[in-house]
Structures are given as structure tokens and as C-alpha cells.
Amino acid sequence: MLTHSEATIFMAHRFNAPALGISGHNPQNLRHILAQLRRRRYELISIAELFRRLRNGEELKRAVAFTIDDGYSDAGLVAAPIFAEFDCPLTVFAVTDFLDGQMWFWMDKIAYIFTQTKRRELSARLGNEQFQFSLESGAGRAGWRALVDRCYRAPKADRLACIKELSRTAEVELPSQPPESFRALTWDEARALENRGVTFGPHTVTHPILSALPAEESEREIAGSWRHLRSQLSNPVPVFCYPGGRSHDFSEREVAVMTRTGLWGAVTGEPGNLRSGLSRDATDQWYRLPRYLYQDTLTGVLQCVSGIERIKTQLRGASAS
Numbered sequence: 116m117l118t119h120s121e122a123t124i125f126m127a128h129r130f131n132a133p134a135l136g137i138s139g140h141n142p143q144n145l146r147h148i149l150a151q152l153r154r155r156r157y158e159l160i161s162i163a164e165l166f167r168r169l170r171n172g173e174e175l176k177r178a179v180a181f182t183i184d185d186g187y188s189d190a191g192l193v194a195a196p197i198f199a200e201f202d203c204p205l206t207v208f209a210v211t212d213f214l215d216g217q218m219w220f221w222m223d224k225i226a227y228i229f230t231q232t233k234r235r236e237l238s239a240r241l242g243n244e245q246f247q248f249s250l251e252s253g254a255g256r257a258g259w260r261a262l263v264d265r266c267y268r269a270p271k272a273d274r275l276a277c278i279k280e281l282s283r284t285a286e287v288e289l290p291s292q293p294p295e296s297f298r299a300l301t302w303d304e305a306r307a308l309e310n311r312g313v314t315f316g317p318h319t320v321t322h323p324i325l326s327a328l329p330a331e332e333s334e335r336e337i338a339g340s341w342r343h344l345r346s347q348l349s350n351p352v353p354v355f356c357y358p359g360g361r362s363h364d365f366s367e368r369e370v371a372v373m374t375r376t377g378l379w380g381a382v383t384g385e386p387g388n389l390r391s392g393l394s395r396d397a398t399d400q401w402y403r404l405p406r407y408l409y410q411d412t413l414t415g416v417l418q419c420v421s422g423i424e425r426i427k428t429q430l431r432g433a434s435a436s
């Protein structure tokens with residue numbers, strides 16, 4: 116079970132806004148979950164407060180922090196007002212080129228092609244691999260998820276070529292700016308959110324997997340996003356978020372850049388609670404803070420904050436080894 120010196124960070128991505136064609140977590144469920152966490156006396160704290168406690172070697176006190184990755188518009192339109200209702204701090208990790216309106220996410224382009232195409236069959240090549248999708252059934256429509264998984268760690272040139280070919284065979288033209296359902300917060304919206312208590316942290320310039328980049332590019336992605344965030348906002352939090360988020364998506368090299376850049380730490384997508392061992396003597400671990408994927412059910416959230424999820428993971432690991 117969770118002791119008083121542990122804490123939990125959640126990461127979410129998208130929230131439902133049917134009028135804008137956005138599907139994600141259910142806002143009503145989020146209200147229910149936040150109300151229950153308050154009722155059960157979990158402490159809802161900000162990432163900055165979490166780091167203050169780590170720095171001072173204070174107890175983490177069953178604290179819970181919420182984060183949303185990437186900086187899509189629904190973080191502001193849907194999620195932020197609900198977190199505010201419960202006086203729950205929220206940190207949004209922003210991809211700066213995305214908020215600049217310079218890009219939309221390649222995975223969204225794949226989703227867009229699959230939902231917009233009139234074709235019943237799609238094909239694409241990724242490197243040497245050939246993909247064939249039949250869109251007759253719902254399962255076929257979900258095929259884009261499998262392709263996204265394969266594209267995630269493919270070389271950038273292969274991925275770009277794959278999406279280009281997919282767009283051609285699907286006869287779906289990709290607009291240069293993202294459609295409403297895939298758009299980012301504007302900087303004006305981000306500033307308005309900041310005035311209402313939301314904090315922003317850097318999540319790279321263009322969202323690449325850092326460990327796959329040459330050193331200087333990786334550094335540019337980290338330092339550049341932090342610099343740009345500071346130029347656009349008044350009080351961003353110096354805590355970084357790794358694209359991909361798994362332990363192989365970054366290395367000591369990225370941690371060294373962050374310490375040089377003055378960033379306090381970083382969050383990953385590796386599941387787990389924050390343990391008491393993350394005190395002042397273990398600052399290296401501050402650049403590898405685990406987060407649980409936010410689940411849309413109270414049971415799922417309670418399992419994470421209570422430590423049950425961690426025990427389940429340990430048991431699964433023990434039975435596999």
C-alpha cells in the first residue's frame with residue numbers, strides 16, 4: 116500500500132468535445148474522480164509543489180498531480196475548467212512548434228486519413244514493410260492505431276514517405292494547418308489559462324523521440340522548447356516531459372542537457388508511484404519521474420494512487436521472470 120512518503124502523477128492527452136469532433140476522456144468521469152480524490156483526502160498538488168517537497172526532502176503525503184501532454188485545444192476548453200472546479204492544479208506539457216501553429220502531429224494525420232477516406236481499402240509502405248487495410252469493418256477503421264505504433268520508432272523519412280503514400284492511396288489531402296479536432300492551444304489561450312492557474316512545461320519543439328536524434332538536435336529540442344515557453348508565458352515550470360516517455364526514449368545525454376539548461380527534472384510515461392527514495396540524495400531520479408496513464412474510471416485511478424497498481428505490476432513481473 117501507499118505510504119505517506121509517496122505520490123502519484125497522472126498523464127492525460129485528450130478530452131471529449133463532440134461538437135469539435137474531439138474524442139478523449141469523459142469530462143463527467145473526471146469530475147467524479149476529482150470529487151472522490153478530494154473526499155478521500157488525497158492532496159491534489161502542482162508539479163512545482165511536488166518538486167519543492169522533493170528538494171526539501173519533505174514527505175510526499177499521498178499527493179496526486181495531474182498533467183496533460185502535447186497542448187491540444189481541449190486541454191483548455193474541456194479539461195482546465197473541470198480541474199479549476201475542484202481547485203486541482205494542472206500542468207500542460209507543450210510542444211512549442213505545435214502551439215506556434217507550425218505543425219500538426221503525424222499520428223493525427225494518419226487518424227485523419229483513415230476517418231476521411233471514401234476508399235474501402237488502404238495500403239502503405241513503411242520502410243520494407245507493406246501494410247494493407249480493409250475498411251469495411253470497424254476493426255479496419257481502427258487499423259490506424261497499429262500503423263501509428265509501427266511509425267512511432269521508424270526513421271522520420273520512412274514515416275513521412277508512408278504518410279504521403281497513404282494520403283495518396285486514400286485520396287485524402289492533408290491540410291497544412293490541423294483541422295479543428297487536432298489543433299493546439301494558441302499562445303493567447305495558453306496565457307489565459309496561465310492567468311487562471313494552469314502551469315506549462317516544455318515537451319520539445321517538434322515531438323521527436325530524443326534518443327533517436329543526433330546530440331545537437333536533441334539539445335535543440337529540449338533547450339529550444341524551454342526557451343520558447345519562457346518567451347511566450349510568464350511562469351512556466353522548469354520540468355520537462357519526454358516524447359514517447361519510455362525509458363529507452365531518452366538517456367543520460369538528455370538528462371545532462373536538462374541539468375545544464377536549468378531544468379529541475381522530467382516526467383516519463385513509465386508507470387509507477389514516486390517513492391520516498393527520490394529525496395535530495397537521488398536528484399538523478401528527478402529526471403525519470405514515473406507517471407500513470409490517466410484512466411477514465413474511478414477504480415483505475417484509485418488503484419494507481421493507492422499503490423495497488425504498482426503491486427499488480429510487480430506481481431506480473433515476478434510471474435514473468
Ligand SMILES: [Zn+2]
Pocket residue numbers: 184185318322357358359
Ligand atoms: Zn507527447
